[in-house]
Amino acid sequence: MRTSHSSQSLICWVIKMIYEGDFLKDAISNLLARGYKVFAPVKLGDFHLFREVKSAEEADFGYILPRNSAKIAVFPENEVLIKYSSWIDEIPFEETRIAIVGIKACDAKAIKLLDEHFLEGFVDPYYKSRREKLLTVAITCEEPGINCFCQSFGINPRKPEADVVFSRIGGKTFVNAYSDAGKDFLSEFNLRNEGEEEARLRQNFERETLEMRKIEIDVEKLKKSFESSYWKEVAVNCKSCGVCTYLCPTCFCFDIYDEGEKKGVRIRAWDSCQFPLHTLESSSHNPRAEKWQRLRNRFYDKFYYALRKGDYYCVGCGRCIDFCPAGIDIVSVISGVR
Amino acid sequence: MMQNPYVPYKAQIVEIRDEVRGPRPIKTFKMKLVDRERFDYKSGQGCLVSIFGKGESWFTIANSPTRPDLEFSVLKTGKVTAKLHEMKVGDLVGIRGPLGRPFPLDEWKGMNILTIGGGIGQTPLRAIYQYVIDKENDYGDLTIIYGARSSRDLVYREELFKLIEEGYNVHLSIDNPEPGWKYFVGFVPDNVKRIKPEAKNTIAITCGPPIMIKITLNVLKELGFKEDQIYTTLERRMKCGIGKCGKCRIESYYVCRDGPVFSYAELSSMLEKI
Numbered sequence: 144m145r146t147s148h149s150s151q152s153l154i155c156w157v158i159k160m161i162y163e164g165d166f167l168k169d170a171i172s173n174l175l176a177r178g179y180k181v182f183a184p185v186k187l188g189d190f191h192l193f194r195e196v197k198s199a200e201e202a203d204f205g206y207i208l209p210r211n212s213a214k215i216a217v218f219p220e221n222e223v224l225i226k227y228s229s230w231i232d233e234i235p236f237e238e239t240r241i242a243i244v245g246i247k248a249c250d251a252k253a254i255k256l257l258d259e260h261f262l263e264g265f266v267d268p269y270y271k272s273r274r275e276k277l278l279t280v281a282i283t284c285e286e287p288g289i290n291c292f293c294q295s296f297g298i299n300p301r302k303p304e305a306d307v308v309f310s311r312i313g314g315k316t317f318v319n320a321y322s323d324a325g326k327d328f329l330s331e332f333n334l335r336n337e338g339e340e341e342a343r344l345r346q347n348f349e350r351e352t353l354e355m356r357k358i359e360i361d362v363e364k365l366k367k368s369f370e371s372s373y374w375k376e377v378a379v380n381c382k383s384c385g386v387c388t389y390l391c392p393t394c395f396c397f398d399i400y401d402e403g404e405k406k407g408v409r410i411r412a413w414d415s416c417q418f419p420l421h422t423l424e425s426s427s428h429n430p431r432a433e434k435w436q437r438l439r440n441r442f443y444d445k446f447y448y449a450l451r452k453g454d455y456y457c458v459g460c461g462r463c464i465d466f467c468p469a470g471i472d473i474v475s476v477i478s479g480v481r
Numbered sequence: 482m483m484q485n486p487y488v489p490y491k492a493q494i495v496e497i498r499d500e501v502r503g504p505r506p507i508k509t510f511k512m513k514l515v516d517r518e519r520f521d522y523k524s525g526q527g528c529l530v531s532i533f534g535k536g537e538s539w540f541t542i543a544n545s546p547t548r549p550d551l552e553f554s555v556l557k558t559g560k561v562t563a564k565l566h567e568m569k570v571g572d573l574v575g576i577r578g579p580l581g582r583p584f585p586l587d588e589w590k591g592m593n594i595l596t597i598g599g600g601i602g603q604t605p606l607r608a609i610y611q612y613v614i615d616k617e618n619d620y621g622d623l624t625i626i627y628g629a630r631s632s633r634d635l636v637y638r639e640e641l642f643k644l645i646e647e648g649y650n651v652h653l654s655i656d657n658p659e660p661g662w663k664y665f666v667g668f669v670p671d672n673v674k675r676i677k678p679e680a681k682n683t684i685a686i687t688c689g690p691p692i693m694i695k696i697t698l699n700v701l702k703e704l705g706f707k708e709d710q711i712y713t714t715l716e717r718r719m720k721c722g723i724g725k726c727g728k729c730r731i732e733s734y735y736v737c738r739d740g741p742v743f744s745y746a747e748l749s750s751m752l753e754k755i
């Protein structure tokens with residue numbers, strides 16, 4: 144199932160079209176009418192959050208990045224695994240098709256990373272049931288946010304890995320499909336092929352490198368600095384609040400617990416490696432009892448341990464920098480390792 | 482393994498043995514799967530025992546797959562284990578497993594096997610020595626070193642006394658003298674020092690409290706054991722049991738999936754020390 148979503152390089156055809164109208168809103172209306180569960184950015188005061196929307200009007204696309212990540216569509220903050228009484232009553236599964244409208248290149252890449260985690264080895268059936276019914280409609284970035292550094296990971300914010308990609312270039316609406324699912328979806332719309340001049344415009348737009356922050360990752364240095372006092376200094380003001388991990392599009396840790404004694408639900412909910420209880424054992428031994436050990440764990444997890452799988456587990460979205468109450472900045476922390 | 486790895490099999494408690502009484506009681510539960518015959522597992526693997534309304538808890542399977550039963554020895558520590566201790570023969574629980582990477586007992590064929598255990602840490606070692614006893618032609622000498630605080634804290638006491646009677650190489654110890662105690666008095670690592678097991682062609686597996694393991698490790702090294710001859714099982718907080726929830730992670734390993742069995746060669750190559 145991963146191939147249909149993730150191997151755009153294998154697909155030699157790409158649908159490149161122009162749309163006259165408000166494509167994103169029309170896309171939402173179309174998806175809702177066809178019974179999709181649609182996740183899109185909703186404006187709340189001066190920021191946006193990805194949420195499930197019930198009408199196109201609820202969505203708003205005037206953002207660089209919603210505060211939370213789009214992963215909620217495939218990996219919700221909490222979900223019921225099993226309903227039980229004396230024994231299992233029901234195992235709920237997602238039946239509806241799901242769409243994310245308005246995802247950006249960083250979050251789209253993050254879903255590929257979550258795929259690696261949840262679908263390799265033991266397949267996580269709950270994740271899979273959503274993922275295989277997911278359609279992504281991405282937006283390209285005109286400008287980066289102040290803490291964006293996605294290009295450091297080879298991500299092109301002007302060419303997200305999604306089923307459908309929407310761009311606003313020179314007042315025109317470009318929509319491209321990069322998968323069968325995307326192609327099918329676009330067949331629902333009245334589109335015309337792009338002209339030669341428009342193609343050039345789009346290609347230039349896609350090729351442009353954006354001016355943004357850059358992270359310097361020195362894996363050898365990371366390896367040597369594990370015992371360095373640097374990590375204590377970095378963590379001095381950390382609140383162990385876990386905001387960084389909750390907002391991160393690639394973080395996947397969760398807890399499982401039962402709610403209800405005789406009758407109830409077994410739930411899984413996001414957890415954070417920044418919480419002291421995360422690793423506390425029943426013998427009361429805690430392998431990461433100190434907050435600096437936990438913070439160090441987060442950085443090594445993303446830039447060192449994850450390498451065994453072949454990827455950094457960061458997509459440079461900058462959310463953990465934007466919202467850390469202690470001003471801990473992953474770009475400077477990693478670039479400045481000593 | 483089951484289709485949905487979060488959904489347990491139904492199992493029934495068929496026998497309960499009191500191993501240790503007192504404030505930190507240990508009971509061994511023999512279980513039988515209800516909807517299927519049994520599952521294949523290997524020594525060192527574990528299961529999550531599931532009680533709806535309480536949660537799940539990880540236990541290493543306490544007996545060898547060469548024996549007919551599925552046994553778990555449970556120290557009463559938290560919600561799930563407290564509930565288990567209240568349960569009776571005939572009660573139902575859920576079981577998810579077998580989980581994790583077992584001891585490489587096939588690779589150890591032809592070698593001497595030395596198990597060094599402390600307290601409830603004897604559980605995974607029992608799954609080894611039973612296996613080696615049942616397949617004795619495949620292995621060299623078996624040596625069992627085991628100790629606990631007092632004679633009342635020795636798990637599988639009767640079984641071990643019986644092995645001594647049958648002539649097996651079993652060395653028991655307790656921390657403090659007791660009237661009538663015929664065996665060593667002192668800590669487990671000191672007993673190892675006294676017995677001086679031969680390092681040549683031997684695999685040592687040590688499980689128990691962290692401090693015991695630490696000192697035992699030094700003793701073994703002095704005796705000439707190399708890190709790739711020494712194995713242990715790690716204890717971590719576990720939830721999903723299948724390498725997804727991240728709780729048990731150490732470095733890039735998930736203890737539930739890539740462990741709980743590790744060699745010291747593997748552990749010492751990790752940045753995060755145990």
Ligand code: SF4
Pocket residue numbers: 380381382383384385386387388417438466467468469470471
């Ligand atoms: S790094 Fe910042 S966001 Fe993360 S736990 Fe510490 S204080 Fe919270």
Ligand code: SF4
Pocket residue numbers: 387390391392393394445456457458459460461462463464473
């Ligand atoms: S670590 Fe920070 S910058 Fe990287 S993907 Fe997660 S939230 Fe974004």
Ligand code: FES
Pocket residue numbers: 718719720721722723724725726727728729730735736737738
């Ligand atoms: S217990 Fe969930 S990853 Fe190991």
